[in-house]
Amino acid sequence: MSTATPPKAIDGTIGFADERFGTAGFLRGKMKKVFPDHWSFMLGEIALYSFIILLATGTFLTLWFKPSMGEVIYHGSYTKLDGVNMSEAYDSTLRISFDVRGGLLMRQIHHWAAVLFLASIMVHMLRVFFTGSYRKPREVNWLIGLGLFTLGILEGLFGYSLPDDLLSGTGLRITQGVMQSIPVVGTYIFYFAFGGGFPGHDFISRLYTVHVLLIPGILLALVGAHFMILWHQGHTQFSGKNRTEKNVIGKPFFPVFMIKAGAFFMFTFAVTALLGTFAQINPIWLFGPYTPDSITAGSQPDFYMGFLEGALRIMPNWETNLWGHTIPWNVLVPALLPLGLIMTGAALWPFIEQWATGDKKIHNLADRPRNAPFRTAVGMTAVTFYGMLWLAGGNDILADKFHVSLYATTWFFRGAVFVGPVIAYVVTKRLCVGLQRSDAAELHHGVEAGVITMLPSGEFVEMHQPVKEDAEAVLRGKQELPAIEDAGEDANGIPAPSSRGPLGKARKALNNAFTADDISIGNGHGNGHGNGHGEHPEAGTGDHKELSRG
Amino acid sequence: MTDNNETNGAPSDEEGRAPKRVIGTPPPPPTHDLLPDDTGGAEGTGGYQLDEKKARAAERAAGAFFVLTFVAGIAFIVFYAVWPGHVGNINRATSSNYALGISLTLAFLGLAVGMTIWVRHLMTSKEIIQERHELSSPPEDRQVFNEYFQQGVQESGITQRRFLRRTLLLASAPLGLLPLVLLRDLGPLPEKKLRHTAWKNGTRLVVDGTGQPLKASDFNSPGGIITVVPEGAQNNLDDIAKAAVLLINLPPDQMKVKKGRENWHVGGIVAYSKICTHVGCPAALYEQTTHHILCPCHQSTFDALDSAKVIFGPAARPLPQLPIGVNSEGYLVATSDFHEPIGPSFWERGKSKV
Ligand code: HEM
Ligand code: FES
Numbered sequence A: 001m002s003t004a005t006p007p008k009a010i011d012g013t014i015g016f017a018d019e020r021f022g023t024a025g026f027l028r029g030k031m032k033k034v035f036p037d038h039w040s041f042m043l044g045e046i047a048l049y050s051f052i053i054l055l056a057t058g059t060f061l062t063l064w065f066k067p068s069m070g071e072v073i074y075h076g077s078y079t080k081l082d083g084v085n086m087s088e089a090y091d092s093t094l095r096i097s098f099d100v101r102g103g104l105l106m107r108q109i110h111h112w113a114a115v116l117f118l119a120s121i122m123v124h125m126l127r128v129f130f131t132g133s134y135r136k137p138r139e140v141n142w143l144i145g146l147g148l149f150t151l152g153i154l155e156g157l158f159g160y161s162l163p164d165d166l167l168s169g170t171g172l173r174i175t176q177g178v179m180q181s182i183p184v185v186g187t188y189i190f191y192f193a194f195g196g197g198f199p200g201h202d203f204i205s206r207l208y209t210v211h212v213l214l215i216p217g218i219l220l221a222l223v224g225a226h227f228m229i230l231w232h233q234g235h236t237q238f239s240g241k242n243r244t245e246k247n248v249i250g251k252p253f254f255p256v257f258m259i260k261a262g263a264f265f266m267f268t269f270a271v272t273a274l275l276g277t278f279a280q281i282n283p284i285w286l287f288g289p290y291t292p293d294s295i296t297a298g299s300q301p302d303f304y305m306g307f308l309e310g311a312l313r314i315m316p317n318w319e320t321n322l323w324g325h326t327i328p329w330n331v332l333v334p335a336l337l338p339l340g341l342i343m344t345g346a347a348l349w350p351f352i353e354q355w356a357t358g359d360k361k362i363h364n365l366a367d368r369p370r371n372a373p374f375r376t377a378v379g380m381t382a383v384t385f386y387g388m389l390w391l392a393g394g395n396d397i398l399a400d401k402f403h404v405s406l407y408a409t410t411w412f413f414r415g416a417v418f419v420g421p422v423i424a425y426v427v428t429k430r431l432c433v434g435l436q437r438s439d440a441a442e443l444h445h446g447v448e449a450g451v452i453t454m455l456p457s458g459e460f461v462e463m464h465q466p467v468k469e470d471a472e473a474v475l476r477g478k479q480e481l482p483a484i485e486d487a488g489e490d491a492n493g494i495p496a497p498s499s500r501g502p503l504g505k506a507r508k509a510l511n512n513a514f515t516a517d518d519i520s521i522g523n524g525h526g527n528g529h530g531n532g533h534g535e536h537p538e539a540g541t542g543d544h545k546e547l548s549r550g
Numbered sequence B: 001m002t003d004n005n006e007t008n009g010a011p012s013d014e015e016g017r018a019p020k021r022v023i024g025t026p027p028p029p030p031t032h033d034l035l036p037d038d039t040g041g042a043e044g045t046g047g048y049q050l051d052e053k054k055a056r057a058a059e060r061a062a063g064a065f066f067v068l069t070f071v072a073g074i075a076f077i078v079f080y081a082v083w084p085g086h087v088g089n090i091n092r093a094t095s096s097n098y099a100l101g102i103s104l105t106l107a108f109l110g111l112a113v114g115m116t117i118w119v120r121h122l123m124t125s126k127e128i129i130q131e132r133h134e135l136s137s138p139p140e141d142r143q144v145f146n147e148y149f150q151q152g153v154q155e156s157g158i159t160q161r162r163f164l165r166r167t168l169l170l171a172s173a174p175l176g177l178l179p180l181v182l183l184r185d186l187g188p189l190p191e192k193k194l195r196h197t198a199w200k201n202g203t204r205l206v207v208d209g210t211g212q213p214l215k216a217s218d219f220n221s222p223g224g225i226i227t228v229v230p231e232g233a234q235n236n237l238d239d240i241a242k243a244a245v246l247l248i249n250l251p252p253d254q255m256k257v258k259k260g261r262e263n264w265h266v267g268g269i270v271a272y273s274k275i276c277t278h279v280g281c282p283a284a285l286y287e288q289t290t291h292h293i294l295c296p297c298h299q300s301t302f303d304a305l306d307s308a309k310v311i312f313g314p315a316a317r318p319l320p321q322l323p324i325g326v327n328s329e330g331y332l333v334a335t336s337d338f339h340e341p342i343g344p345s346f347w348e349r350g351k352s353k354v
Helices: A008-021 A023-031 A039-062 A088-098 A103-130 A139-161 A166-181 A186-194 A203-233 A253-278 A303-314 A329-357 A373-392 A395-402 A406-445 A469-476 A502-515 A539-547 B002-007 B019-023 B052-081 B090-122 B139-156 B162-186 B237-243
Strands: A071-073 A085-087 A247-252 A320-322 A325-327 A447-454 A460-465 B128-131 B205-207 B225-230 B245-249 B269-273 B285-287 B292-294 B301-303 B309-312 B324-326 B332-334
Touching: A008 A023, A023 A253, A039 A103, A039 A203, A039 A253, A071 A088, A085 A088, A088 A103, A088 B090, A103 A139, A103 A253, A103 A303, A103 A329, A103 A373, A103 B090, A139 A166, A139 A203, A139 A303, A139 A329, A166 A186, A166 A329, A186 A203, A186 B162, A247 A253, A253 B090, A303 A329, A303 A373, A303 A395, A303 A406, A329 A373, A329 A502, A373 A395, A373 A406, A373 A502, A395 A406, A406 A469, B052 B090, B205 B332, B225 B237, B269 B324
Parallel strands: none
Antiparallel strands: A071 A085, A247 B128, A320 A325, A447 A460, B205 B225, B225 B245, B245 B269, B285 B292, B292 B301, B301 B309, B324 B332
8 A cells, every 4th residue: 555656457557658648747746736625616516517417418318309390190108198299309308208218317307407507607607706716817717607608598598499399489489589680680590590480390400409519519618628727727715824826725636626526526416316306397298299379378488598588578668660670679678688788797897807906916816705895796786687687587476476466576677677786786885894894803803702701890891802813814815906006106017097088087987996995904904915016926925924924 | 624623633654644645746846836735733744644443434434325326226227127117108207207316316326425425534635735836938938939930920921922911811701701601591581471471361260279260150259269370271380370360359349449440350359460579479368357468478468459559568569460351151261461560570570561
């Protein structure tokens, strides 16, 4: 055990590879690569594992699924639909469910994994945003992440459109209606995509290629790039004892992280299998085959489409008719604006932040959300906007549950989608400032010790004791954002913001937004970034040591 | 932080996990990015040592979970191969789903829990501090790259040779268009197809599903509603997607008939397109007391008494009305196609009526 040579089989393999590819030299530095530990770092992992599960179960489904809109008469085991005319796609999905052993299980695992994939990507994105982990050098991975999310939504929509049941067909009909309303080219896009009128005979087989080949291929490439960049740049970590911008603390990849990741993969698989066993999802046999003139009442799309559904529901019925042309704002705005707004905003955000704060440093320490009140508040604004749209997508259910009229809920959300985000902004900012204050107080006066003493005067007071070392390191990890200086005073080579032009004014205003509400943690505050214009990242290490009383 | 406590474990042990081995690399060369963890404090720098008793218990526990996976895996195979009750009807599919699903879940769960116990309680790796390497390359590299690049550009002659450069750009332009051109045959052009449906003067209204033609007398229950399609198009989904019609029996005295539509209904029986003018869902719900038609997709609401005009929701236009009459045999028929395009809006919608 204690010799430096591994067992012969391993040594032989490594030797074989090494002599051909120089493997040992390559892997040597990788094996002990450190991965910091925090529960929120697992969210991205869940997304990765559910993606792998999707690839595996999806491949299984392709073996039986027939992506054809050709008509057949069903004679499978589900007797309630015996003799019914339906497309081959629907017929084969019924067969996967009832006539292939394990087929129903794989279908349900596939669908649950899709839900988990998108849910975990969303929460992962929020983690990255609220901790400022998208900052330099990780902006590109942030953009790749946004691409993965958007493609994931599309992939999911296309996936549940494949079985050609009544629910999926209704989703397709809405997609087609949106396509058709696009100004100038809409009808052409519609006719080209569907190979003629709706529903036509081509769409499912085209969708199939996109769902099983095109998008998964792009996703795979993006996921690969995402993780290679992550590996190369290293993971962010939260500040804490001994943690600096320049180091990373954690257990080594081999063996700890590797087995931990394996365990986590197995947990993800177990959870999707559990859901696939007990939680019925998309019971297509209850919906019946698609026909364009029928609909199931109260049908709901997958959760990740909910915000679009909500936007379509609460949009007022505005339409412009000019010179024989129709511009249906009632469709275009809800279909394009929310996602466009959120995605464009998210994509530009890292660069806006850099521009406004003049902060071009490398960041490896993740912020605590409270310490960046503006970012956190803007994030919560977007989350609330999204959340309101999402809830509006279920307004019929809400109306039913709370016994209010359907139209009242629509009107409520028409207001809430604007008012909600504003409230969220104000409240979040207050909360952040409050939390910063209590952090600063804790640093200065310590925490309540839970010991009550009686003073000679007869008064009772609670003892305070200094914050523990680890906790203090966390508190002191707060970085203060620098106010940009006025043009002319800038000696550090930052493109001088001419504070007179409109752009300069905007920058100054944004900068104020970023730096306002920054509660100083007091003596020796910040960790050397206070005036860090164009400063090199080395600054972190030394200062931090001093602060953490190392 | 429990992790830190672990790193401060007792000094080296008989198993020979000396500090160097824990770090796992030969004496590090100066530039190496792995630094030994010397922050462990005075208690010693040895690897984390396990309490052998606890470790054995953990090993047994992890082992038990791996055995669970083994058993569940076998159970899955046995269920799959031997048990006859998988397919044939919905009950069988359900119990098959339970049998296979539970064993599959347990198999993964056993591995997951076993591995977690292994990592948590049996691994002796210490927490290590690693310096991050500089991401950008040293300035020399940048400089050398720039030089090579400039040199290469010079040597290639692309900057001096204008004709070469321009013809190259010219050559690539049509190539970029090829993939687009190739997509042309994806579908026919829409032309006027969105303006027409399968309804013509004299087409009989037949009940969706059964294909039965209707007489006005067959449809005499007040407040009745039924979906009809053009005769001959019952099995053509493309036709139905445009031509589906809601036939509603309204009280004639409450109807507000639009000018020019006086003879579009048959004694209160009106026909509206069933395809919602929002994004095309079937507007299928009908409230008999209010005579409102509701589209379940985004809740556009239309007033059947008043030419199906929009009274709530995102739809911008009324449901188009199909003019109907009665033919010589007494059957309900269309007297023409719709007078406007049905369904969702589109760019060319208002263009010349052809
Ligand atoms: C991020 C990736 C993916 C997502 C989000 C996704 C999502 C979905 C969803 C929601 C369905 C509907 C399932 C149902 O019937 O309830 C579906 C169906 C399907 N998927 Fe995927 N999928 C992904 C990747 C793949 C891959 C990589 C393949 C194949 C290699 C695949 C093959 C299929 C097939 C054949 C169906 C239709 C069969 C059926 O519905 O039962 N999927 N997908
Ligand atoms: S399709 Fe009818 S309301 Fe949207």
